Amino acid sequence: LNMFAADLDLWKNSTLNKIVQKGELRVGLEPGYMPFEMKDKKGEVIGYDVDMAKKMAKELGVKLTLVPTAWDGIIAGLITDKYDIIISGMTVTQQRNLEVNFANPYLVVGQTVLMNKSLEGKIKTAQELDKSGYTIVTKLGTSAEIAIKKFYKNAKIVTFETEADAVSEVLNNNADAFVYDQPYNLLFMADKGKDKLVHLDKALTYEPLAWAIRKGDPDFLNWLNNFLRQCQEDKVVDFSNELYNKWLVD
Ligand code: ARG
Structure with a gap:
């Protein structure tokens, strides 16, 4: 079995490898966007995205660190490695997609x-x-x-x-x-x-929401998309419907 040096470097530098090595997943998000990320009465950040981040960290076998960040600058913070991923109800726009990569959409809003x-x-x-x-x-x-x-x-x-x-x-x-x-x-x-x-309440736009990561990281993107797909398919026992019902249905 051959592993080429370039492939090995790609993996070593992958955010996925760094997360596993460090034992920590750092998630950038801006509280205030209900029901995805907001502060409860005790000031704790809760919501759909937070539950998803917890599940992600659990599957990775690492601890979760939430990094609250102002919306203005949330992409800059990702690019400068203040966190590993943005999970913040972010709409996939073609402009943002020039700066970051998006995993597949987890929800569509308007x-x-x-x-x-x-x-x-x-x-x-x-x-x-x-x-x-x-x-x-x-x-x-x-x-x-x-x-x-x-x-x-x-x-x-x-x-x-x-x-x-x-x-x-x-x-x-x-x-x-x-x-x-x-x-x-x-x-x-x-x-x-x-x-x-x-x-x-007639939707004016079509907006897929997705997790954003730094460009040039196929290993991390692959893990995220497979994780998302599994969660969506496991919906009977797992979080897709469970989370949806918890946060998005009154
Ligand atoms: N979906 C909108 C966008 O991407 C708003 C997201 C705001 N998210 C937040 N956590 N404040 O521009």
């Missing part, structure tokens, strides 16, 4: 609109909000920002550092609508949105 209730009846679709005089808000550096810049040519667009700050603008009547990933909007609506917002 952008929806949380509109100020004062517009109920007057506005029935996301399209009708595209008029000067209306203000649309979202979080900086997200796929939602890309989407609204594409969809809204006449309305005013304002972005905020966090999703919570952005949606608050609508609650406080400083903006007319908040555009963001549908699972977040559903939960926000059920919690703080009642009597104050209207959910225009």
